[in-house]
Amino acid sequence: MGAMKLWLTADAPDSRWQAQAGQIYAISRSFARNPLAMLGAVIVGLLVLVAMFAPWLAPYSPTGQNLSMRLMPPSAENWLGTDELGRDILSRIIHGSRITLLIVVMVAVISAPLGLLIGAIAGYFGGWTDRVLMAVTDVFLSLPKLIMALAFVAALGAGLQNAIIAIAVTAWPAYARIARAETLTFRNSEFIAAVQLQGASNMRIIGLHVLPLCMSSTIIRVTLDMAGIILTAAGLGFLGLGAQPPLPEWGAMISRGRSFILDQWWVATMPGLAIIIISLGFCFLGDGLRDVLDPRQRDGR
């Protein structure tokens, strides 16, 4: 144990591998000292586990109706109560975690690389390329995200897939801005000039040398944006524009519970609490990652 720690915290690492391992060790140590960040990591980790093992964790079927058990309050059999068709709300929330995770991952997978690439290209080439790309980015940035997503869904048609596309289309500009700002800081540094002199193509430089350096600030931003993405997706679901019934999407569940909010409060309240817990988890995790990976940005958002 002691030798391992010495090896990890060495002042002069013998290999690149040792240096990287040491860096990861230092980052995870300071991350572990931040209780809120750890709480966030635990919440997000639980979301992933619950989504993976949903069929085994859920006590009942998420779509199985039982009309003799309609609108039952939380009890020993149905921990979070039942909805208007007698479906177990806990089981629906557990299965709904898969949809939430799917949306979050898909939006990140579509919008982050797109934004990164646009930002890196703009920052690396500069000049007119930069001006045109950033003008487009700024137009998207200065428009209301939720409204734009709504308009896109209106044109594409309701559904989970279209909701994901609509959210991704409105999410990328922030990453383009970040990637461009990062790229500009080392655009003229010597290591870039060195690879250029070795004859590397522009695409190779962007892909292998520019993009990796933009990663950490993008990861922070994506994590911080997750809460907003979850809320937008839930909003689309609430309006009936996201995942369609009988899929147990949390926003759609709140919408169904709306008619019963005065007497059977649990139908709408429980999925809302699930949304809040997961969103908070991503907020905590993002804040923690920022403190660890990028201390410059503290307190700003």
Add this chain to the structure above:
Amino acid sequence: MSALTPDGDLRRTHRLLGGAGIVARFGVVTAMTFLGLLAITFFIGRVVPIDPVVAVVGDRASQEVYDATFLEMGLDRPLIQQFAIYVRDVVTGDFGMSLSTGRPVMEDLIRYFPATFEMATFGILIGVVLGVPMGVVAAAHAGSWLDQIIRVLGLLGYAVPAFWMGLVALAVFYAGLGWSAGPGRLDIFYDGLVPTVTGILTVDAILAGDWVILRNALSHLVLPSAILGFFSLAYIARMTRSFMLEQLQQEFVTTARVKGASERAVIWKHAFYPIRVQLITVIGLSYAVLLEGSVMVEIVFSWPGIGNYLTTALLTADMNAVLGATILIGAVFIVINRTSDVLYHIFDPRSH
């Protein structure tokens, strides 16, 4: 030369000239952004749907109506020409007819906008009046339990769905405690009693001198605007706190303390004074975001504003109405953001 004539006149002229330059730049940038907004809505309306005519007239329209709309939208012309016509129409206030109300979309927007404006404005007032002092207090007592509570409140603003909060607030404060009125802008028996002047009910009630209706309108307004206010408060308090922390570390604050100024004077006079300019941008941005957030809140509270109009249009696939409402909200969003940018430049002495 200006160094030799340090009189106020010259400086003022410089300031005004600088201001005019900024306003001109502001005009160009705003126009470009607005054109971008139109390009996006044009793309959404004409390129994304499989058949843009059906998106406007619905799938039960007769062949004649279909053909007429096809020509009216200029779909037989090249795309770039279509876009030029589209920009001309929008700039002259022609958004087409709404499928669901049967009126021009422009007329609908004028009818629905005041309700949204009223709710959002009350919301931002609540957000500023509570959020700024909360941020200052949090910074002055950084690390204390008070600071922690304000921090958690701020994070909740990022994590709670507005529509869910609206539902819970209705269940608790309206149905449970009876502290506020329910959905809608007025109780049904007060409806239509006050002549519409501005469309902003509270103002109209004051103009008519009808205090009963004003009371009723306010009790309907308080819950939705408080919820919107909470979301802007979360952001405003967080930003105020970080601006204040920055100021409190400055040397002039230490100087003020050393000279024996009271803690209250140090915080509110010396440290708070410079951040007012930064707060303009923050408040502008949260006002714009709040206008957007009002869409979800309006639905929960059956508030007859743009948000409700937009969602009704969404669900009936009324494309002209959807795009009209999108352009309106987008345009207001752009103008608020740009205006706060300009104010920032005009009031910030460092930018001269």
